[in-house]
Amino acid sequence: MKQSSVVRVDLGAGGPTPSASPSTDVDVVIVGAGAAGIGAARTLLSYGRSVVVLEAQGYAGGRACSDNTTFSEIPFDLGAQLFQQVLAGNVLYQTALARGNAVADMTAFPTAFFFGKRPPSDPEVQIAAAEMVSTTAAMLTALIAAGASILTPAQDVAVSTVTDAFENDPYYANAISLNVESITGAPPSESSLLDLFAFLSVSPAPFVIPGDSYFIKGGMGNFIAGLADGLPLQLNTPVQRIAYDSSGVTVHTKSAAYRAKAVIVTASTAVLAADGIDFAPLLPAPVREAIAAIPLGHIYKAALGFKSDIFAQLKTVTEFNTMTLTTPLGGPPGPTYFAKFWDTNVVEFLADADLAVTLEGMTATGQRDYLLGQLELNGIPASSAFDGRMTASSWGTNQYTQGAYSHANIGSVDARTALRAGVRGQIFFAGESFTLGGLHSSLHGAYTSGISAANAALRALGVAAEHGVSAAAD
Numbered sequence: 001m002k003q004s005s006v007v008r009v010d011l012g013a014g015g016p017t018p019s020a021s022p023s024t025d026v027d028v029v030i031v032g033a034g035a036a037g038i039g040a041a042r043t044l045l046s047y048g049r050s051v052v053v054l055e056a057q058g059y060a061g062g063r064a065c066s067d068n069t070t071f072s073e074i075p076f077d078l079g080a081q082l083f084q085q086v087l088a089g090n091v092l093y094q095t096a097l098a099r100g101n102a103v104a105d106m107t108a109f110p111t112a113f114f115f116g117k118r119p120p121s122d123p124e125v126q127i128a129a130a131e132m133v134s135t136t137a138a139m140l141t142a143l144i145a146a147g148a149s150i151l152t153p154a155q156d157v158a159v160s161t162v163t164d165a166f167e168n169d170p171y172y173a174n175a176i177s178l179n180v181e182s183i184t185g186a187p188p189s190e191s192s193l194l195d196l197f198a199f200l201s202v203s204p205a206p207f208v209i210p211g212d213s214y215f216i217k218g219g220m221g222n223f224i225a226g227l228a229d230g231l232p233l234q235l236n237t238p239v240q241r242i243a244y245d246s247s248g249v250t251v252h253t254k255s256a257a258y259r260a261k262a263v264i265v266t267a268s269t270a271v272l273a274a275d276g277i278d279f280a281p282l283l284p285a286p287v288r289e290a291i292a293a294i295p296l297g298h299i300y301k302a303a304l305g306f307k308s309d310i311f312a313q314l315k316t317v318t319e320f321n322t323m324t325l326t327t328p329l330g331g332p333p334g335p336t337y338f339a340k341f342w343d344t345n346v347v348e349f350l351a352d353a354d355l356a357v358t359l360e361g362m363t364a365t366g367q368r369d370y371l372l373g374q375l376e377l378n379g380i381p382a383s384s385a386f387d388g389r390m391t392a393s394s395w396g397t398n399q400y401t402q403g404a405y406s407h408a409n410i411g412s413v414d415a416r417t418a419l420r421a422g423v424r425g426q427i428f429f430a431g432e433s434f435t436l437g438g439l440h441s442s443l444h445g446a447y448t449s450g451i452s453a454a455n456a457a458l459r460a461l462g463v464a465a466e467h468g469v470s471a472a473a474d
């Protein structure tokens with residue numbers, strides 16, 4: 001990959017903003033160093049274009065972020081942790097393999113269910129577990145059938161029009177949390193069935209099909225950050241304002257201005273909808289409406305360390321490194337647990353939608369007590385075994401993400417397509433929100449959308465060549 005040099009030009013008093021100093025000229029400014037920004041930068045650099053990547057936070061990776069300090073045993077991913085939709089082709093998974101990363105198929109790890117203090121070997125528990133699996137399968141089948149019957153976005157309906165039929169099923173809370181809310185991050189009444197159907201068309205049984213979802217031992221955040229190595233990246237540099245007119249684009253940070261022919265904006269739709277970046281002139285009304293039509297849902301992740309294997313009692317049934325445990329039956333939805341994560345005594349908790357918002361709003365002590373309490377409710381001696389180490393995400397309250405990942409408002413799936421057109425051949429959008437073909441809400445979708453935006457910017461710069469996905473991922 002070729003590196004571009006950045007040419008510094010003093011625009012002097014005649015520059016576009018009085019406070020802009022120093023100023024820099026590049027072909028393309030990229031706002032955000034998440035997967036999309038990294039994919040875009042690598043593509044443009046491979047074409048010998050000059051770019052600068054401006055990242056508000058102190059690390060590259062965005063919503064892929066490994067906590068490398070809380071646990072000495074493993075990095076813990078506060079955001080994305082799985083390569084998904086691998087069977088349909090996931091360029092990042094292929095890159096991870098080519099770079100020698102250790103990965104593990106999620107379905108190689110057993111799934112278990114909590115039923116109070118009764119062990120999984122209890123025959124009644126085994127029957128209930130089988131019913132739980134069949135409820136999940138029935139719900140997914142109903143969602144796919146209903147989604148396939150929608151011919152135009154105008155016929156779109158809420159996901160709840162399908163899932164409400166299961167509301168009295170004793171397994172509903174688990175099935176909805178594991179297989180619907182964890183894909184959209186939103187309550188079923190708020191998300192588009194057509195949008196969910198696009199995802200299910202790629203992965204009809206998410207997290208269950210062998211070969212489709214992989215963990216990465218070295219940490220997903222670390223892997224994505226590694227793809228940013230060597231990029232002309234400015235960390236801790238929030239973009240405040242993007243001004244554009246027929247002479248070009250000026251991207252303003254607190255202390256500098258960057259003149260460019262084009263800008264690729266990868267901030268989430270939630271950040272853009274909240275005017276996290278000031279556009280001058282305002283983005284056209286249809287673009288603002290499309291941004292508002294693709295809101296972000298919520299996912300909360302936490303991990304706690306334990307002095308011993310608190311799931312030892314479950315090992316009487318099966319040996320495992322990691323197992324997925326769902327929430328207690330019959331109660332309100334609780335978190336999903338990845339227990340014995342990578343054969344450590346670190347236990348991961350994942351909650352979605354409203355529960356995620358509630359947990360993010362609690363103090364660290366409140367979160368800890370809730371999570372330990374959930375385990376205690378199930379007869380797991382968690383409080384006495386807790387070793388004091390805990391980490392938790394806060395994607396909803398982070399001003400530079402303002403949520404986990406996107407879903408379309410009902411009837412608004414076309415907004416994802418509309419945003420891909422960009423503005424005046426000068427402003428291009430990339431990121432998981434702007435991803436088509438059911439790849440939204442994912443890292444590989446974000447990364448490939450960055451490549452697409454770079455291709456669009458190259459065309460606007462008069463470069464005819466089209467860069468393929470794999471070349472930018474090598």
Ligand SMILES: Cc1cc2nc3c(=O)[nH]c(=O)nc-3n(C[C@H](O)[C@H](O)[C@H](O)COP(=O)(O)OP(=O)(O)OC[C@H]3O[C@@H](n4cnc5c(N)ncnc54)[C@H](O)[C@@H]3O)c2cc1C
Nearest residue numbers: 032034035036056062063080081082239431432442443446
């Ligand atoms: C808890 C959680 C679990 C997930 N699990 C998975 C998973 O297992 N598998 C999967 O494939 N996907 C998963 N995802 C989704 C995946 O993380 C995202 O789709 C992907 O990381 C989005 O990348 P992006 O580049 O579009 O956005 P981001 O990663 O958000 O990157 C945008 C960047 O822009 C920066 N920024 C924002 N505003 C400004 C500004 N004004 N100036 C400069 N920079 C700015 C942000 O700091 C950020 O770094 C998960 C997400 C979450 C939150």
